[in-house]
Amino acid sequence: MNHALLHVPSKNEVYPPVKYYALSYNYDFSQMVTKVCNIGDNFQSFAVCNALKKNGITSDQIGFLDRETLGLEAMTPNEGILIAQGWFVHGTKEHPMLPIHPSKARQVLFFGFHLNKSAWGTLKKCPDFRTFMKSHEPIGCRDIPTRDFLRTLKVKAYFSRCLTLTFDKQKEPTGEYIYFIDHNDQVLKYLPPSLAGKEKFLSQEIPPDNIPMGEKDVQNIDDIAKKRYIELKQNAKMIVTKRIHIAMPFSAMGIPVILTADRPRSERISVVKEILPIYGKKKFKRINWNISAPDIEKLKSEILLMFTYALGKKEQQIGIVHNRLSQAHYEKAALLMEKACSITLKDRFNFLLTRFISGLQTIIQARKIVKPIEHAIKDIGARLGLRQKNA
Incomplete structure (x- = not known):
């Protein structure tokens, strides 16, 4: 986003301290067949922190709440605003995610919210869920199906996309390796000889040291994710992956990404298909290897503008006023939000x-x-x- 549109506080402007929360991930492995952590989750929280910092929020104001237990009462009630970006399900009695317990934060900003289809049936029958979501509307959804499901419940929702699309673009990628992330060997058959010899293979799925995970395990996975983020940012010439939370952040950084999908029609893909071609198995031979990263700077600017606007609205609801946007950009954001929330024929x-x-x-x-x-x-x-x- 063009930072000129942000109002930079002067040294004389003093705002009350507010806590902002991103998500952390202490996985409930009792509900999972494969006992691994997906560091794409961590990348989403990095994106939340990045967007908050672009809005003048400092690291010491940012905390983390465990996604798996958001539905449980906090031992010590948390003040501030939770940014609920990421993958959600209804959860279990032992580890409920939704509805989020009011002691977790005074306000919840849903932006980049994805509700797994497996939870729709349960949540549709849960009046507390609808009441909770309406109390925090409008809901910014990562994908169209999540938005449309919430609209069937008469909840105001819009397509916000994901904050992982808002990382800064590098001036010029300097990497020399082609990273294959969570990919089978079928794609390699079509790798041009001119690109061979620079392959590296990684996975987004990392097994924790202990199950159940403790605080050190959660921190260890987060540290691994940070190192992976830096490695790819510095060393990737190109990335081949089926992971949308690799495709989005590194495309935003200006690194060429080839995105494949086992299920190209999956509800999760709608956030990506507008910026990247998606290759199913039968289209591997048609992959265009001579690509550059898409230019999404205008889209990135709009996502950040809407996030800043939505964040300001949540801050106002807890008595904090930040004049981050000029009048012109505030009005533009309000129009974008109104249009995004409208339901057309x-x-x-x-x-x-x-x-x-x-x-x-x-x-x-x-x-x-x-x-x-x-x-x-x-x-x-x-x-x-x-x-x-x-x-």
Whole structure:
């Protein structure tokens, strides 16, 4: 974002101290088949801290709350604002995530919020969830399906995208290695000879030293994530991955990324497909290896502008006023937010038609009707621009 649009406080301006919270991740492995930590979660929290600092918030004002237990009462009530960006489910009785307990923060800013589809059914039947979400609306959603689900509950929601798209662009990437992150060998078959010999292989999934995790384990995973972030930022010439929280932050930094997907139509992909081509397995041979990072500076500026605006609104609700935006940029942000929260006829049509197509697919699969019919329905959705064709 052009920092000229931010109001920089003078030395004489003194604001009351406020605590801001990002998420930390002490995983509930009792609910997981694979006992690993996904450091893409940590990257999302790095992005939250980065966006807060762009708004003049210092490191000593930033704390962390465990995502897995946000639904539990805090032993000591936490003041301040929680930035709820990331992947959420309903959780369990022992480790509830939603609704977030009011003792965790005085205000919650949902921005880059993703609600896993597996939780929709449970949360739809939970009146406390709807009441809670309405008390914190508008809800900034990382993807279109999360936004549309909340709208079915009459909760005001908008497509905020993810703050991992807002890392600063490097002047010129200096790396020399091609990193394959969580990738199988099928892609390597199509690597041009001119790029061979510079491959490095990494995974986003890191096993913790202990299960259940303690504070040192949580910190250790965070330290690993920070080292990984620096390594890729400094040494990557190109990244090949199926991880959206590698694709987004490093594209924002100006590093070319080739994004593949096991499930190109997954609800999580909508945040990425507007900036990068997505290659399914059958399209690996069509990968364009001669690429540069997309220019998303305008999009990045709009995301940060809306975040600053939304953050200011939450601060006002707890009695803090920061004049970070000029009048012109405040008005622009207000218009962007109004437009993002509005439900157009196209939105209604797309949502209803998508639900209809999904319902037909469910019936076809349940009754084991021949595959060609299922493919025809998918093709209809793709032609209407509602779904990406099966790759």
